[in-house]
Structures are given as C-alpha cells and as structure tokens.
Amino acid sequence: MSNNPIQLLEDEHLIIAKVIAAVPVLADRLEAGQTVDLEMLHGAVEFLQIFADKCHHDKEEALLFPALINKGIPQHGCPIGMLTSEHKRGRVLVTELTGAADTYQSGDPDAKKTVVKSLRELAALYPSHIWKEDYLLFPLTNKVLSLEEQQALLRQFEQVWDLVGRDVHHRLKQFAEGLSENAQIC
DSSP: OOSSHHHHHHHHHHHHHHHHHHHHHHHHHHHTTOOOOHHHHHHHHHIIIIIIIIIIIHIIIIIIHHHHHHTTOOSSSTTHHHHHHHHHHHHHHHHHHHHHHHHHHTTOTTHHHHHHHHHHHHHHHHHHHHHHIIIIIHHHHHHHSOHHHHHHHHHHHHHHHHHHOHHHHHHHHHHHHHHHHHHHHO
C-alpha cells in the first residue's frame, strides 16, 4: 500500500480501468448473441458499486474534495463540481445496469439492449473521468495540500477501507484482475 494518498487513488484508477476496459467486451458479446456469464455481469455491478463508488468515489467526495474546498478550491465548477457530477452520472448508469442485469437474468430479451447501453455508457464515462482526476485534480492536490495534510488524508482513506472491509476490497481487486483476463481471452 502506498504512503501517499494521491498515489493510492491513482492505483485504484488502474484497477477500475481494468473493469472499464472489460465492459465493452461484455457488450460486444451480448450484441453478437453470445451468452455472458451472469456472475461476471453481477460481479462488475458489485465492483462498480463497492470498489469504484464506496471505496474510491467516497474517498474523493467525503475526504479529498472537502480538504481542497477548505484550501479555497471552488466547490462548483472545475474540477470538483464537474467530477462530482460525473460520479453522480456513474451511479445512475450503475443503477440502470443493475436493474437491466436483473431483468436480463430473469429471461427478458429486451433487457439485453439496456445492459449493452449501460455498459457502453460506463465505458465512455470512466476513461475521461479518470484522466481528469489523474492530470487535473491530483496535481492540483499535490500543490495545495501540505505533506502533513496529505498524511492525515491517507489515514482517513485507510478508515474507508476498514469500513468497507479490507477482505472485500481485496476480493473486488481480484475480481477486476479476473475480469480483465477473461476479456482479453476472447
């Protein structure tokens, strides 16, 4: 584990990117009439809900963004307001995907279109979102927050992992690796 909170967030981006790179492969398979392992689909939903949102976005929204706002960075506009808006959009897409995946699992063939749409929209949202954080937000953070403030932030980030459960965090990280490997096979 990193002793730098920004590096920790960047490392999480690498894990999230593995799942995001795999979701269009799932969409392609569905569009080609192939079956998609429902456990894999539900695993992607769980990953996005827990790892990406509760573990990662919550660190940003509840801890990093307020620290930056306290240093004079505006809450609305760029970058915090824009990134918060994208987090909300991601949550809406994951909620749509959850419902569509459940309906698809029950055998409704029309749900496949919604699953594919949600997967494609998630795949479109996340790469640019991650880029904005890696190349706009995080360099700004390194300039604005002192080393002591960053170390305090790191301790708070670790508490988020403890709340979610380090075993859950590890399991979802392993899932991302497996999904990425599966997507590369076909």
